Amino acid sequence: MDMPILKDRAEDEMAISRRAFVRGAGLMLGFALSGAGAEPVFAASASQLVESEVTGTFAPNGFIRINPTGAVTLIMPMVEMGQGVYTSLSMLLAEELEVRLDQIQVQHAPPNHALYVNSIIGIQNTGGSASIRAFWIPLRQAGAVGRNLLLAAAAKRWNVDPATCRASNGVVSDASGSKLLSYGELAEAAAKLPVPPAANVKLKDPKDFTLIGTRAKRVDSPIKVDGRALYGIDTRLPGLKVAAVAISPVLGGKVKAVNEKAALAVKNVRQFVNIGEAVAVVADHMGAAKKGLEAAAIRWDDGPNSKISSADIVLQLEEESKKPGAVARHVGDARKALADAAQRVDAVYQVPFLAHATMEPMNCTVHLRKDRCDIWVGTQAPTITQSQVAELTGLPKDAVKVHNHLIGGGFGRRLEADGTILAVKIAKHVDGPVKVIWSREEDIQHDMYRPYYFDRLSAGLDTTGQPVAWTHRIAGSSVMARYYPPYFKDGLDPDAVEAAAEPPYALPNIHVDFVRVEPPGVRTSWWRGVGPTHNVFVVESFIDELAHAAKQDPLAYRKRLLGHNPRALAVLSLAAEKAGWGSPLPTRHGRGISVQFAYGSYTSQVAEVSVGVDGSVKVRRIVCAIDCGTYVNPDTIEAQIQGGTLFGLTAALHGSITFKDGRVEQSNFDSYLPMRIDEVPVVETHLIKNAEAPGGIGEAPTAIVSAAVTNAIFAATGKRARSLPIDTDSLKSSS
Incomplete structure (x- = not known):
């Protein structure tokens, strides 16, 4: 199926004006969600939204427009960055609206917290593996209300009971099947009908689903394969100039000296911009801009x-980790239980700073004028971007137009507006539109990194080897305190302790706390999974240590601690079964297992690795079992498991950002290594089907894979990896 290409032309070609929106709507549905569990509120006539543009104050969470041709437009509240939301969210709507997937067109939502709030996160934001969780009910209700209105419109025209009519593939038929009306023919009449309350509209019983749960093909694949897909970096505008940028290599640094004359002497260079913390060379094309930047000898x-x-x-x-922190969990008396335990185990774990290194480097196109600012960018957080630009320029928010695009890799990097802010600062000095593009080196060396965490753990075991005490102190930066200040309370960052404060195991005496430590000269931010990517590694590695101390099999040890947690136990057992846990392996081969509950899903992985005598690690196979509740598209889930596993595995094997003299030492893919194709293991996915509420997928495998791998390394070598990336030198055979 062809998706509409999201154009990056001027605003009059892109945005839906209030007048055009109202005049061409036919039947439009808006729905609002004020918070988790709130009931969506619907309005079904464009005239009812006359006081509000698409970005107005009616506060629906998204819009559906059905025009007289029968085309259904979903104004997409989430952004597509490879995770498949164009497909999965469209499936939710299509299921209840009774249209085919290829009858839905998608348009990026403009920035507006009120209309497009992600109820899991609390703002308009694509992240946290929350897209399906947040819109599972609202989009289905939107489709169901739309279907009912169309049925009612047809029934009124035919003077029959709506209950006798049927909708299918965008067409309403009467009881005999002899009378047919398309949605396009009914749209205008349906828009004039009173809207039934959402609570009165019955959603489909899952047993009646015809689309949800099936392997639907990705709707955005054709345009990505044939090159029609447009990302932020593809923006083309009349009179566009391109800027290459050099940013101070040390955070807080400034330009000391520069050869502006030499830069301007380069052919096709048009302008030199010095904003203090960065320098930009503006030219007709990127080649000239880069040459000008080099000539500037900054x-x-x-x-x-x-x-x-x-x-x-x-x-x-x-x-700092030696000091008590903000308490995240306190049950029983862990200190006393630890003192009285038959055996004590202590460990320190560390994980490094990590860059995002997205395939599409940071870029932003800006056209700043006296009364407005247009921005063409791929962003996960359009409202935050809009607000920060409005503050910088002094313009009202509604004068800042964010034209969102497909994203060539987000992973949390595009939750930040720093690239856009830099581009706007440069655009202040440029007449006309300018596209600012970061080089790969600028991108990696000026990222906002996954925090470095330093963890101290202690556990006490009874005479049977079972844990009677568990303490876990996490020291690291708080992204939440900067990004979502209301969520940072009493010194506690809920993301930094996620999957640590509530481990899946039965632990009778547990104490978990968090010490906020902000490293100087380093900016930290969200990275695909953030807190759980470090906490699952630590918790699952330490549980393995306890099993070893108790002289018990790691799988059997976990099972004894998960009797109260049937969903976690089920994924653990399934992964172990499918991986052939316990079957013989060659020398210096091992299997490791891990289990987690995060992002609303239960996940378990078994890794099979081999370790050479030279310490080299080969991950041969990853088996993943996942219970994400009711699932929408198994094909997308498998793709996310594969991609997320390899993303997390890349970090476990290679990922580390280090500093020397205030500078990031890594600069490109030769020093910040991605996984190579010959390193990629087989990744198997096994889904558990049930009727539970949907959970998140995208970040779950990223968080769980490192512990499975390091536990497998221990099984193969008897050597424990308590820090990442894996130190292969320590794994060399002494024999």
Whole structure:
């Protein structure tokens, strides 16, 4: 199926004006969700929204427009960055509206918290593996209300009971099947009917689903395969100039000296812009801009962070981690139970800073005028972007137009507006539209990194080897305190402790706390999974340590601690069964297992690895079992399991951002290594089907894979990896 290409022309070709929206709507449905569990509120006439544009104040969470041709447009509240939401969210709507998937067109939503709030997160934001969870009910209700209105319109025209009519594939038929009316023919009449309350509209019983749960093909694949898909970096506008940028290599540094004349002497260079913390060369094309930047021979004043090193940061974390933190979980008396335990196990775990390194490097096109600012970008957070630009320019929010695009890799990087803000600062000095593109080196060395975490754990075991005490202190940066301040309360970052504060196991005495430590000269942010990507590694590795101390099989040990948690136990058992747990392996081969509950889903993985005598690690097979509740598209789930597993595995094997003299030492894919194709293991996915509420998928495998791999390495070598990336030198055979 062909998806409409989301154009990056001027605003009059892109945005839905209030007048055009009202005049061409036919039947339009809006739905609002004020918070988790709230009931959507519907309005079914464009005239009822006359006081509000698409970005107005009626506060629906998204819109459906059915025009007289019968085309259904879903104004998509989430952004597509490879996770498949164009397909899965369209499936939710199509299921209840009774249209085929290829009858739905998708249009990016404009920035508006009120209309497009993600109820899981609380703002208009694509992240947290929350798209299906947030819109599972609202989009289905939108489709059901639309279907009922269309049925009612047809019944009124035919003077029959609506209950005798049937909708299918965008057409309403009467009881005999001899009378037919398309949705397009009914749209105008349906828009004039009173809207039934959402609570009065019955949703389909899952047993009657015809689309949800099937392997629907990705609707955005054709345009991505044939090159019609447009990303932010593809923006083309009349009179567009291109800018290459150099940012201070040390956070807080400024330009010290620059050869502006040499830069301007380069052919096709039009302008030189110095904004203090960065320099941009504006040219007719990227080649000239890069040559101009090189000719500028920039020298920097590194500022107060010029001596920062990774060793300094780790020392700071280590010292701060000795202090009590904000309590995330306290049950029983872990201190006393630890003192009285028959056996005590202690460990320190560390995980490094990580970059996003998306395939589409940071870019943003800006046309700044006296009374408005147009921005062409791929962003996961359009309202935050709009607000920050409005603050920077002094323009009202409604004068800042964010034209969102497909994203060539998000992983949390595009939750931040720093790239857009930099582009707007440059655009202030440029007459006309300018596209600012970061080089790969600028992208990696000026990322906002997954925090470095330093964890201290202790456990007490009874005489049978079962845990009677568990303490876990997490020290690291708080992304939440900066990004979502209302969620950071009493010194506790809920994301930093997710999957640690509530481990899936029965632990009678547990104490978990968090110490906020902000490293100087480093910006931290969301990275695909954030807190759980570190906590699951730590918790699942430490559980393995306890099993070893108790001289018990790691699978059997976990099973004894999961008797109260049937869904976690089920995925653990399924993964182990499918992986052939316990069957013989060659020397220096091992299997490792991990289990987690995060993002609303239960996941377990078994990794099979081999470790060479030279310490080299080969991950040969990953078996994943997942219970994500009711699932929408198994094909997309499998793709997300594969992609997320490899993303997390890349970090476990190679990922590390380090600092020396205030500078990031890694600069491109030769020093910040991606996984190579010869390293990629077989990834198997096994789904557990049930009727539970949907859970999230995209980040679940990223969080769980590292522990499965390091536990397998221990099984193969007897050597425990308590820090990432895996130190292969420590795994060399001494024989």
